[in-house]
Amino acid sequence: MEYTIFGESHGPAIGVTLTGVPAGVELDLAAMEFELSRRATGKNKLSTARKEADQAEILSGLFEGKTTGTPLTLIIRNTDQHSKDYSQLKTLPRPSHGDYTGSVRYAGCSDYRGGGHFSGRLTAPLVAAGAIAKQILAQKGIFVGAHISAVAGIHDAVPDPTRDQRELLRQVAQKDFPAIDDQIGERMQQAILAAREEQDSVGGTIRCMVCGLNAGAGTPDVDENAEGIFARHLFAVPAVKGLEFGAGFALADMRGSQANDPFYMDDGTVRTRTNHSGGINGGITNGMPVVFTVVIRPTPSIAREQDTVDLSTGQNAKLSIQGRHDPCIVHRAVPVIEAAAALATCQLLGI
């Protein structure tokens, strides 16, 4: 299953074209809408006021409620477009956003309105595609779930990575603010509001688990190793600047005797007592949950005045971004990371 995300924030529509979808999957469109609603803005006081309808229309690849196996294209019309808000982006690129690099890459022809093809809005079709992937995986007993593991230096509870945590993560997915520990979640939200007060933004991390995968998926080779496959999909999510499996960067400070996950037999199944490897050895799944963490950078669009350059004059300039912007996107990114992980898992399994 491969996908192409298309569209610009203020163009006619955004969407995704999926190829290699297995035939005969009964799509639960309500479940897809639920995933889109998890990503949607306007849900609570943390988000921007801009309301996105995100009504997905499936144009192809679906017949009598089931996937046909032929390419599936899904679109979401853009409706709430205030193009005039963004006119200064053409000449004054926002720091750490794609405005400047997009202008260079696309020879000044990219659609700069609202970030264009670089907009976080493009994650909506990704979530829709991920919803399809999740339904395919569910038929094989595989679950993908995530939670906010940190925001603004405040860390959520850590679920035991050697256990199948689908019950816990299903509950988390129902929350408006998907942290495991609600008290910690409340503190995270306070930190986000504080940042907004100061015309600033915060970042965080998301921990994701893929439960129910058998041992033996992946290879040690480039383009086939399990970690590389997850990385391929995850680094395409805007704002992701890092990815680690299992104990990840903490392995740098560990001894081999701590870091190694000892094998044992559990009722006929090979398992490991710890899961510092994140369910992957030698690029191949080992039957334990696949666990990884991504870092989501603080939203680069902040209200504070910032230094930038004026591309039309070649001079230094000041930028004040108008309009409302999310002071944090970590909570909204949770279903996006799940979607990317679900699509990665399908690829890993040759779906």
Place this chain on the structure above:
Amino acid sequence: MEYTIFGESHGPAIGVTLTGVPAGVELDLAAMEFELSRRATGKNKLSTARKEADQAEILSGLFEGKTTGTPLTLIIRNTDQHSKDYSQLKTLPRPSHGDYTGSVRYAGCSDYRGGGHFSGRLTAPLVAAGAIAKQILAQKGIFVGAHISAVAGIHDAVPDPTRDQRELLRQVAQKDFPAIDDQIGERMQQAILAAREEQDSVGGTIRCMVCGLNAGAGTPDVDENAEGIFARHLFAVPAVKGLEFGAGFALADMRGSQANDPFYMDDGTVRTRTNHSGGINGGITNGMPVVFTVVIRPTPSIAREQDTVDLSTGQNAKLSIQGRHDPCIVHRAVPVIEAAAALATCQLLGI
């Protein structure tokens, strides 16, 4: 330029097949041998006594000293093979190694001797391929270099990520132990020796920089975004369990106002005052050095007795790994990470 690494640790040969090599590149074979020697074992007291000759033979794609543009295959014959050392690996998989997962993935048919295709030895052809990539990049003024940024919790000096550090990193590449600060390097080596004394191993991190890249390489899309391209090549390096760009996971604790890299004009060129983004915005290079860090797990092969399972009996078992093993591979992995990064940079530039 694409590559396939082939071979098993105790098979006839290991090697690499490269396609899409530009025609007419005069290959400096001595430079390639130098890169292989940086990776080679047996160089100092930190490494195993096993001596690897690593004589590379180019079988195709080279004519009168220049690349022909047709597929280039390079092999390294395996000469120092003590297959009997490894017989127990067939049934007693080493924790956190690819023995068990490889056995499942390849239906019990993988070559288990010395780790087979999972062996760290397979990084030798990767280094050779990377040496070719480096020479191609050098013609375009692009340099790829790295250093040990941490071992066993001891951290090296941090070079200014907003500057072209090729002079510094070229000096580091000449060292037997490639840390920037030799005193810190000495402490790292002591920590490694201490781990070996205790029949254990340590991990660390490697920081890599790509200098001389213009703005505008990459796209925000899957398979084309700069971060994803680096990830694709880096996660195929054994022992890499995490990857972060710029400030990476530290971004989780930063405010947007800190994390954003303000633009300024520097003698007609757009630059950023900080480089927390690691030279990439929106999946596209911004003209600043590309900076990333990978974590290298502690060597899973340790002398201490470990818990494992016996795949032939389905019972829990104990494993004592015989022979000498590296208590740390971080220093040897530095040229490997550079090689993967050089190959990634070629892909990013459409080479």
Place this chain on the structure above:
Amino acid sequence: MEYTIFGESHGPAIGVTLTGVPAGVELDLAAMEFELSRRATGKNKLSTARKEADQAEILSGLFEGKTTGTPLTLIIRNTDQHSKDYSQLKTLPRPSHGDYTGSVRYAGCSDYRGGGHFSGRLTAPLVAAGAIAKQILAQKGIFVGAHISAVAGIHDAVPDPTRDQRELLRQVAQKDFPAIDDQIGERMQQAILAAREEQDSVGGTIRCMVCGLNAGAGTPDVDENAEGIFARHLFAVPAVKGLEFGAGFALADMRGSQANDPFYMDDGTVRTRTNHSGGINGGITNGMPVVFTVVIRPTPSIAREQDTVDLSTGQNAKLSIQGRHDPCIVHRAVPVIEAAAALATCQLLGI
């Protein structure tokens, strides 16, 4: 530039998603509509009465009249759908059509109405994508044109394959029936009408030329050789059952001394006196026009009663296809072959 054609004949829409479109190409939408009109039915007495509007809407990748370089999705809504006409296709597959194989391939879930994803209607978005490719090529002085070389055993005039025939083929493209020799074209049309009278259909061949290509595009290797690249795109056109370059199958009866194309210098340029090789040697263009011919099978949908099987009962059955069907699609396929060739040429040139 890669493309995915999506849609089903009687679904909400058909379309194409293009990636890798160069940024900054001013799209001539009228030229695209002209190409679509060349393919459209309902134009003359030869075609079915069903009128296809084929209004293309570009959803993404276009801004202020120019391509943005980001993925471009174009859709054509399906409007004229008589789904009840096709209900028998579910159980009675049409001989030599994709009904039976699609049913097997897609586990009985393919959209059988009007041929679904197998419908010739899916060539409309291909033509639209090809129109974009043609405009990109035109900027480089490259022209792609074709003509009906044979229908029902009646052969059109053969243009000199050693010459740039763009003027001739531009004129042909303006015709309702795109043969070079109008008298021959008239005889072809008579043959088509005669077949329809007899509730039958006819096939033919299309000769295509790519003019203005420099020497040196392609390689001898799989996936990169020029012939293979054209084949990749052309065999995806429904009804194409054969492809030959230059003299093609006639080479089987020639001596080497006849078949070889002697080189000569023409005002500083290497050219060949004949072009039996179709402009390609060793998988690489030689600077002469690329010339190839495809065979288009007779339309499998004919009014005559045919033998088939009933997939619901597993019994032999008779099939009488209702509705009007094209007795020949060769003339409508001319712009489709051009489109596929234009997309192939872009790939060949690394666009």
Place this chain on the structure above:
Amino acid sequence: MEYTIFGESHGPAIGVTLTGVPAGVELDLAAMEFELSRRATGKNKLSTARKEADQAEILSGLFEGKTTGTPLTLIIRNTDQHSKDYSQLKTLPRPSHGDYTGSVRYAGCSDYRGGGHFSGRLTAPLVAAGAIAKQILAQKGIFVGAHISAVAGIHDAVPDPTRDQRELLRQVAQKDFPAIDDQIGERMQQAILAAREEQDSVGGTIRCMVCGLNAGAGTPDVDENAEGIFARHLFAVPAVKGLEFGAGFALADMRGSQANDPFYMDDGTVRTRTNHSGGINGGITNGMPVVFTVVIRPTPSIAREQDTVDLSTGQNAKLSIQGRHDPCIVHRAVPVIEAAAALATCQLLGI
């Protein structure tokens, strides 16, 4: 399963790197040697005197006689090299060979000796790879076989394309001159000898059948349709200038009522009474034998003096090719076409 053919005719070695080989296939190396011997020259009076040993050495991916599933590289050392014979190729390109185009494509750096990477010798590793593919397919009951269908205008007998012809084609494969009808084969050989007498060469066609394929492999889409997959592999074989499936170009002269293959039930299986479609409808196999024909151009290397250009002076020139050359390669190409078809079939089946 993907493959990269590497090497130059007069370099150290030629070979192939295969990825995605299923694990656990017991390789019959004698069968591989037999396939190589079918391709080898020096077997009868028709071929050049140059003897090619073609001893294949498998460097990786094989352990204890079985494939490991990891990349398999196989090399054949070049031993019989008379490089001085070819020195004039550097400046005087042979008509209709890759000398000129290779020189342009590879910026004058290609290895011109003996055709270098363009040499027909490169089909030896293709045959070896195909032998592995054949053994994998045989385990699934699938057979790939071919015969010379025409040489110099003389046509072999045509086997019934609706029947599994593996018995017949197995016998043909044992022959020195693989035509079905030995008397016709004798006449073909006479024609070849006559051409050689006249310092000329002849071409021909090869018909190939894939027997035992189930219905349902392939899709109508680019890169997935069965015809395109065969084309991808076949057009990478040097000297192939055309490819047709089933009745192929003869379909141009047929009516739909003749061309259509009526379905019928045969003991519970859907079959067709004729096989003009070559076993493929809508890009998907229909369960009948896949049948296709390729045209092999006359060997471009002929002893007669030919017109060419001198690339060093930019003047017209005369070329007399020294040394012995095959007056026909069609009979030697039969196992090459089978190999390419076997590799294509593996791809079609997702192997």
